[in-house]
Amino acid sequence: MLFNLEFDRGDIVEGYMIPDGFSETASIVVTKDDGTELFLPCIHERLAVKQSGRHETGLVGFVIDKTMIEDIESQSRLTIRDAKTGLLIYRRVADDVRNMKLLRLDMSIVPQPKLDSYCGELFQYAISAVERFGHETTLQAFHLNAVESIFISGRLFLRNYEEFLDKGFEVAASFSExxxxxxxxxxxxxxxxxxxxxxxxxxxxxxxxxxxxxxxxxxxxxxxxxxxxxxxxxxxxxxxxxxxxxxxxxxxxxxxxxxxxxVAAAINLMSRFTIVGYGYHRHYQRSLSELLGVKEENIPISxxxxxxxxxxxxxxxxxxxxxxxxxxxxxxxxxxxxxxxxx
Structure with a gap:
C-alpha cells in the first residue's frame, strides 16, 4: 500500500492512497475532533499511477475541503485513515507532539500494544505492528516526507531499513533473555x-x-x-x-x-541504537521516558x-x-x- 499527504493548506487537504489490490476501490475515513467520521471514496485520478500499472483506474486521490467539512480549518486533529485496514494516512499536528522520528524495534514475537498506543499518541504520525502491512507499506511510512514527527513500531528485519538510521530515525529496542x-x-x-x-x-x-x-x-x-x-x-x-x-x-x-x-555485525548495528533495554529492567522504561519527556511511571511495560x-x-x-x-x-x-x- 502506498499513501502520502500532498498538502494541507488549512481549508483543503489533498493526498492519495493506493490500495494493495490492483482493482480495489480506494476509500478513506476522515475523523473530526469530536469523533464523528466521514467516509469518502478516492475519486480523483492519478494518471501516473494508472500508467505505471499500480492501479486499474488510477482513482486513488482524495480532496477534503469546506464542501465536506464546513469548519475544516478549525479541526486541529483531523485524521485520515484507510477505510479497509484502519492504517493511518495523516493527522494534523498537535502542539505537544515530539519533533523526532522514532523506530521502536520489537525484538519479541509477542507485541506490546499498550506501549505502542501510548507512544503513538505523542507523535503526529504513528504506525504499530508495521510488519503486518508488508514491506512496501513499511517503506512508505519511513519515506513520509511531509511529517517530522513519526513513530514506527514493529518486528522488522532491520537490514531492510538500515538506511533510515542515517536519515533521522532513532531506534529503541528491548531484548529478552x-x-x-x-x-x-x-x-x-x-x-x-x-x-x-x-x-x-x-x-x-x-x-x-x-x-x-x-x-x-x-x-x-x-x-x-x-x-x-x-x-x-x-x-x-x-x-x-x-x-x-x-x-x-x-x-x-x-x-x-x-x-x-x-553476531559481530548484530552488535555493531545495536551500537547505533539510541536506547537498548534488556529483559524487564526499569532501565528501558526510564530511558524511554527521558527520550519522550514523560513520566517514567506512564510508560506501560509488560x-x-x-x-x-x-x-x-x-x-x-x-x-x-x-x-x-x-x-x-x-x-x-x-x-x-x-x-x-x-x-
Whole structure:
C-alpha cells in the first residue's frame, strides 16, 4: 500500500492512497475532533499511477475541503485513515507532539500494544505492528516526507531499513533473555496452530505455519515431547526458531541463515541504537521516558509471565534447545556485559 499527504493548506487537504489490490476501490475515513467520521471514496485520478500499472483506474486521490467539512480549518486533529485496514494516512499536528522520528524495534514475537498506543499518541504520525502491512507499506511510512514527527513500531528485519538510521530515525529496542523468547515463540506457535493467535500478520502466519503444525500436538508440559519435537522438526522448524534476535538484526528474511560470524555485525548495528533495554529492567522504561519527556511511571511495560519463565527454565536444561539459539546466546552474553558496565 502506498499513501502520502500532498498538502494541507488549512481549508483543503489533498493526498492519495493506493490500495494493495490492483482493482480495489480506494476509500478513506476522515475523523473530526469530536469523533464523528466521514467516509469518502478516492475519486480523483492519478494518471501516473494508472500508467505505471499500480492501479486499474488510477482513482486513488482524495480532496477534503469546506464542501465536506464546513469548519475544516478549525479541526486541529483531523485524521485520515484507510477505510479497509484502519492504517493511518495523516493527522494534523498537535502542539505537544515530539519533533523526532522514532523506530521502536520489537525484538519479541509477542507485541506490546499498550506501549505502542501510548507512544503513538505523542507523535503526529504513528504506525504499530508495521510488519503486518508488508514491506512496501513499511517503506512508505519511513519515506513520509511531509511529517517530522513519526513513530514506527514493529518486528522488522532491520537490514531492510538500515538506511533510515542515517536519515533521522532513532531506534529503541528491548531484548529478552534467549530462552524466555524461545518459550514465547513455542507458546505463540502452539496457539497459532489452534487459531488462537490474532496478533501475527498473514505473512508471519504463512512463514511460521510449518513450525505451528509441527508443535500442534506437542504437550509443552512434557520435557521429552519438546525435546523430540525439536530433534525431528527439520529445516523449516529450525528456520522459525533459530536465533530470532540475531536474525532480525542481520538478515533480510526469515529464510536467511545466521552463523556465529553474524553476531559481530548484530552488535555493531545495536551500537547505533539510541536506547537498548534488556529483559524487564526499569532501565528501558526510564530511558524511554527521558527520550519522550514523560513520566517514567506512564510508560506501560509488560511484566515477566510466570508460565513462560517456567518453560524457559526447562528449556535451559535441554542441550538440543541450545543448538537452536547459539547465536542469540552469544549476543545475549555481550549485551548483558555492556548493560552491566553501563548501569
Amino acid at each position: 534467549p530462552y524466555y523468547e524461545m518459550a514465547c515463540r513455542l507458546l505463540t506457535l502452539k496457539g497459532l496452530s489452534r487459531g488462537q493467535i490474532t496478533f501475527l500478520g498473514d505473512r508471519d502466519k504463512l512463514n511460521l505455519a510449518p513450525v505451528a503444525e509441527h508443535f500442534s500436538d506437542v504437550n509443552l508440559d512434557d520435557d521429552r515431547a519438546i525435546i523430540q519435537a525439536l530433534k525431528t522438526g527439520g529445516d523449516r522448524v529450525r528456520e522459525g526458531l533459530s536465533s530470532p534476535v540475531t536474525k532480525q538484526l542481520v538478515s533480510t528474511s526469515l529464510e536467511q541463515r545466521v552463523t556465529r560470524r553474524d 511484566a515477566i509471565h510466570p508460565a513462560l519463565e517456567k518453560l524457559a527454565d526447562r528449556l535451559r536444561t535441554f542441550p538440543v534447545a541450545e543448538t537452536f539459539i547459539e547465536e542469540d546466546l552469544i549476543l545475549d552474553h555481550y549485551l548483558r556485559e555492556a548493560i552491566k558496565r553501563h548501569t
